[in-house]
Amino acid sequence: MNSGQIKDFAQQCGADVVGVADLERLQGIHTNPPDLLQGYSRAVSVAIRLADGVINAIEDRPTPLYQQHYLKVNALLDDIALRICQYLQDLGSTALPIPASQILNKKDWTSYISHKAVAIAAGVGWQGKSLLVVNPDFGPRIRLVTILTDAPIQTDSPIKNRCGRCSYCSDACPVGAIKNVSATSHYASREEALHFQKCLERVLENSQRDYIESPICGVCIKACPWGRSRKRKNRKQYSL
Ligand code: B12
Ligand code: SF4
Ligand code: SF4
Structure with a gap:
């Protein structure tokens, strides 16, 4: 199945970046339950861009404005994921929307599947030194959601890491x-990337x-130069 059709639909629903991952690339990844991926061959990764005005106002801690934005973007992502799921089901496929931000285990701080790992496999961005997914157009100023499916959609490829010698996020972390x-x-x-306990x-x-x-x-979202206001292409982006 050509990926253009599903990407167009996701864009109409409000997605800013869409990529499709071949689940073969994610073998060995932690999932809850362990057989979560059984019966699925693809994962659609959707990103919504955060509002610059909200992120730029952050200094060393989250603002109440960011808190509300976080909730709203999560709700929108869940809405888009549900609509993509229904779209795929209408085409005769099986699909499973993974919640945008549900923590399932507060001992090891994990969820059903890592949206970041899916987004990296789908070419939405690379994994930055902050551990966040960095998109070439919006930097880490994106939030993510995943839809698992058995629809044989054409897949995308991971993109090159472009952090280079940058240390802005590391310098900024309070x-x-x-x-x-x-x-x-x-x-x-x-x-490997983070003093996880300190961040937590x-x-x-x-x-x-x-x-x-x-x-x-x-704070590490704001600090990344890839997300700062540069002249962005004035159109919605696909991952490739
Ligand atoms: C639990 C959770 C947290 C916990 C733990 C964070 C963590 N790093 O795991 C806490 C509360 C600390 C937290 C903090 C933050 N979070 Co949080 N969090 C989640 C949540 C709900 C689950 C993450 C999870 O399961 N982690 C488990 C570990 C094992 O997975 P991982 O780190 O995601 O990925 C690892 C592996 O998958 C591996 N990997 C990558 N590719 C592949 C491929 C293969 C084959 C394999 C084997 C492994 C592999 O690389 C990673 C490093 O080890 C996700 C939503 C989701 N379902 O993904 C959001 C999420 C990761 N959080 C997000 C954000 C933005 C944040 C914060 C910036 C807070 C904020 N909103 O302001 C900080 C950033 C902290 C940091 N620098 O990492 C976003 C990231 C968006 C982005 N652009 O990358 C997510 C994706 C939410 C969303 N819907 O967008 N978070
Ligand atoms: S790594 Fe530092 S800046 Fe980023 S979320 Fe954790 S504490 Fe905040
Ligand atoms: S701030 Fe620099 S090092 Fe950190 S994720 Fe962005 S590009 Fe990579």
């Missing part, structure tokens, strides 16, 4: 959590602040 280690494709574990403690501390309530931060 708790020094980003180790400034390079990766060619993706990090083998969170600890910071976002949990943030969630106790007035009008925040979620484990969010936003």
Whole structure:
């Protein structure tokens, strides 16, 4: 199946970036339940771009405005994922929308599947030193969602890591959590790139602040030069 059709539909629903991953690329990835991917061969990765005005206002901690934006973008992503699922089902395929931001395990801080791993496999972006997915047009100023399907959609390829010698996110992190280690494709574990506990403690501390309530931060999102206002192509983007 040509991917243009599904990408056009996702775009009409409000997606800013869409890529399709071959699940063969994600063998060995952590999922909950362990057989989550059984019966599926593709994952559609959808990204929505965050509002620059919201991200630019962040200094060393999340703002109440970012908290509301986070909730709204998650809801929109879940809505788009559901609509893509229905679209694929109408074509006779099976599809499963994975929630944008549901934490399933608060001991090891994991979910059903990593949207970042899917997005990297689908060419939506590379994994930056911050561990975030960095898109060439919007930097890490995107949030992600995944739709698993058995529809034999044409797949995209991962893109090259372009962090180079940059250390902006590492310099900006208020708790020094980003180790400034390079990766060619993706990090083998969170600890390879991050002092994970430091980051976790910071976002949990943030969630106790007035009008925040979620484990969010936003500082490494703001710091990345790939997300800063450059002249962007004035049109919706596909991953390729
Ligand atoms: C739990 C969670 C957290 C936890 C743990 C974070 C973490 N790094 O795992 C806490 C609360 C600390 C957190 C913090 C943040 N989060 Co958070 N979080 C999640 C959530 C719900 C699950 C993540 C998860 O399961 N992690 C498990 C680990 C194992 O997976 P991973 O780090 O995602 O990926 C690893 C492997 O998959 C591997 N990998 C990549 N490709 C491949 C391929 C193969 C074959 C294999 C084997 C492995 C592999 O690379 C990664 C490093 O080890 C996701 C939503 C989702 N379902 O993905 C959002 C998500 C990752 N969070 C997000 C964001 C933005 C943040 C924050 C910036 C907070 C904020 N919103 O302001 C910080 C960033 C922290 C950081 N620098 O990583 C976004 C990232 C968007 C982006 N552009 O990348 C996500 C995707 C939510 C979304 N819907 O967009 N988060
Ligand atoms: S989310 Fe905040 S604490 Fe965690 S790595 Fe990014 S800047 Fe540092
Ligand atoms: S700030 Fe620099 S090092 Fe960090 S993710 Fe962006 S490009 Fe990579």
